Amino acid sequence: MTENGVKENGDHDPVRSGHETPLDSMTVAIFDVDARIFRTMLDSFIRPARVATAAIGRDYARYLSxxxxxxxxxxxxxxxxxxxxxxxxxxxxxxxxxxxxxxxxxxxxxxxxxxxxxxxxxxxxxxxxxxxxxxxxxxxxxxxxxxxxxxxxxxxxxxxxxxxxxxxxxxxxxxxxxxxxxxxxxxxxxxxxxxxxxxxxxxxxxxxxxxxxxxxxxxxxxxxxxxxxxxxxxxxxxxxxxxxxxxxxxxxxxxxxxxxxxxxxxxxxxxxxx
Structure with a gap:
C-alpha cells in the first residue's frame, strides 16, 4: 500500500485514498469487506454508464474493475x-x-x-x-x-x-x-x-x-x-x-x-x- 491509497496491485483503496463513504467505513470496520463490491453490483444496474466510465479511465476508487x-x-x-x-x-x-x-x-x-x-x-x-x-x-x-x-x-x-x-x-x-x-x-x-x-x-x-x-x-x-x-x-x-x-x-x-x-x-x- 502506498501513501496515496494505491495498493501494490494498482487498485485504489477508497478509505486510504480519501474517498471513503459511511458505507465504506462501516463494511470495512464490521465485516472487513470492500464496499466497492456492493456499489459496483448495484450501479451496474442503475448507473451502468458511471461504472463503465470509471473502468475506461482506470479509476477504481469507487468501483471494482x-x-x-x-x-x-x-x-x-x-x-x-x-x-x-x-x-x-x-x-x-x-x-x-x-x-x-x-x-x-x-x-x-x-x-x-x-x-x-x-x-x-x-x-x-x-x-x-x-x-x-x-x-x-x-x-x-x-x-x-x-x-x-x-x-x-x-x-x-x-x-x-x-x-x-x-x-x-x-x-x-x-x-x-x-x-x-x-x-x-x-x-x-x-x-x-x-x-x-x-x-x-x-x-x-x-x-x-x-x-x-x-x-x-x-x-x-x-x-x-x-x-x-x-x-x-x-x-x-x-x-x-x-x-x-x-x-x-x-x-x-x-x-x-x-x-x-x-x-x-x-x-x-x-x-x-x-
Missing part, C-alpha cells in the same frame, strides 16, 4: 450451482432427459476403451464437467468477439479496451441476475429458460443505456445499433453450442471411446448400421 467482477462471478456461479445441485455444464443427464436407462447402459457398453469395472454415467459426467469447466473460458471469449467487433465498428476511435469495459458492465449485470436465478433450474427446463430469458433482457436493456451514453444519443442510431447487437445473439449461441458439442465429443471419444452422435440420435445410427 469489470474484468475482476466478471472473473469473480464466473467462479461464483459454480458455487451457487453446487448448492442447488444444478449443473453449469452439460452432462449426460441434461442431454438425454428422454433416453430410457436401458438405452443409456447399452450406449455406455459400446465404449471402445477397456475398464476394470463397467463404465457408469457418473464417470462420464465427472469427465465432462471437469473438461467443460476449463473450456468455458475460451468458449466465453470466442462468443464475446462478435459483440466486441460490433462495438468497435460503432465507434472505431475508441480503443478496444474501452469497448471491452462497456461490454463487461452489461455482461456482469446479466451474469448477476442469471446466478441469482439459478434456483429456477431446479424446476426443470422451463425454469432454466425463464432465468436465461430474464438475464438476456437485462443485458440488452443495459446495452441500450450504454449505447445511448457512449455511442451517440440519436434515437434512430440507438435503435439500429441495438438491433445489430440483437442480431448477433444467434451467432453467439451457435458459437457456444458448437464449441460445447465439440468439447463433449472430444472427451467422449478420447477418454472413453464413445460416439457422441450415437447418443444424440440412436435410431438414425441403428437404421444406418442395419
Amino acid at each position: 469489470p474484468i475482476r467482477v466478471f472473473i469473480a462471478l464466473f467462479s461464483f456461479q459454480f458455487v451457487v450451482a453446487a448448492l442447488f445441485g444444478t449443473p453449469v455444464t452439460a452432462t449426460l443427464d441434461t442431454m438425454t432427459t428422454d433416453l430410457p436407462p436401458d438405452d443409456m447402459q447399452a450406449w455406455l457398453a459400446t465404449a471402445r476403451r477397456s475398464f476394470d469395472e463397467p463404465l457408469t454415467s457418473r464417470q462420464v459426467n465427472d469427465a465432462l464437467v471437469a473438461t467443460q469447466s476449463i473450456a468455458l473460458w475460451p468458449i466465453t471469449v470466442l462468443s464475446s468477439l462478435p459483440y466486441l467487433l460490433a462495438l468497435k465498428l460503432y465507434r472505431p476511435s475508441t480503443p478496444i479496451w474501452g469497448h471491452l469495459q462497456i461490454y463487461l458492465v452489461a455482461t456482469n449485470a446479466s451474469f448477476m441476475l442469471m446466478i441469482a436465478l439459478i434456483p429456477l433450474q431446479t424446476l426443470g427446463g422451463e425454469g432454466t429458460v425463464v432465468g436465461i430469458t430474464i438475464a438476456l433482457i437485462s443485458f440488452f436493456v443495459i446495452c441500450g443505456i450504454l449505447l445511448a451514453y457512449f455511442y451517440g444519443r440519436s434515437v434512430t442510431a440507438l435503435i439500429l445499433r441495438l438491433l445489430g447487437l440483437l442480431a448477433l445473439l444467434p451467432v453467439t449461441m451457435i458459437i457456444t453450442i458448437a464449441c460445447t458439442f465439440l468439447t463433449i465429443d472430444w472427451v467422449l471419444a478420447n477418454e472413453f471411446g464413445l460416439d457422441f452422435m450415437t447418443l444424440l440420435a440412436p435410431d438414425d445410427y441403428a437404421n444406418r448400421d442395419s
Whole structure:
C-alpha cells in the first residue's frame, strides 16, 4: 500500500485514498469487506454508464474493475450451482432427459476403451464437467468477439479496451441476475429458460443505456445499433453450442471411446448400421 491509497496491485483503496463513504467505513470496520463490491453490483444496474466510465479511465476508487467482477462471478456461479445441485455444464443427464436407462447402459457398453469395472454415467459426467469447466473460458471469449467487433465498428476511435469495459458492465449485470436465478433450474427446463430469458433482457436493456451514453444519443442510431447487437445473439449461441458439442465429443471419444452422435440420435445410427 502506498501513501496515496494505491495498493501494490494498482487498485485504489477508497478509505486510504480519501474517498471513503459511511458505507465504506462501516463494511470495512464490521465485516472487513470492500464496499466497492456492493456499489459496483448495484450501479451496474442503475448507473451502468458511471461504472463503465470509471473502468475506461482506470479509476477504481469507487468501483471494482469489470474484468475482476466478471472473473469473480464466473467462479461464483459454480458455487451457487453446487448448492442447488444444478449443473453449469452439460452432462449426460441434461442431454438425454428422454433416453430410457436401458438405452443409456447399452450406449455406455459400446465404449471402445477397456475398464476394470463397467463404465457408469457418473464417470462420464465427472469427465465432462471437469473438461467443460476449463473450456468455458475460451468458449466465453470466442462468443464475446462478435459483440466486441460490433462495438468497435460503432465507434472505431475508441480503443478496444474501452469497448471491452462497456461490454463487461452489461455482461456482469446479466451474469448477476442469471446466478441469482439459478434456483429456477431446479424446476426443470422451463425454469432454466425463464432465468436465461430474464438475464438476456437485462443485458440488452443495459446495452441500450450504454449505447445511448457512449455511442451517440440519436434515437434512430440507438435503435439500429441495438438491433445489430440483437442480431448477433444467434451467432453467439451457435458459437457456444458448437464449441460445447465439440468439447463433449472430444472427451467422449478420447477418454472413453464413445460416439457422441450415437447418443444424440440412436435410431438414425441403428437404421444406418442395419
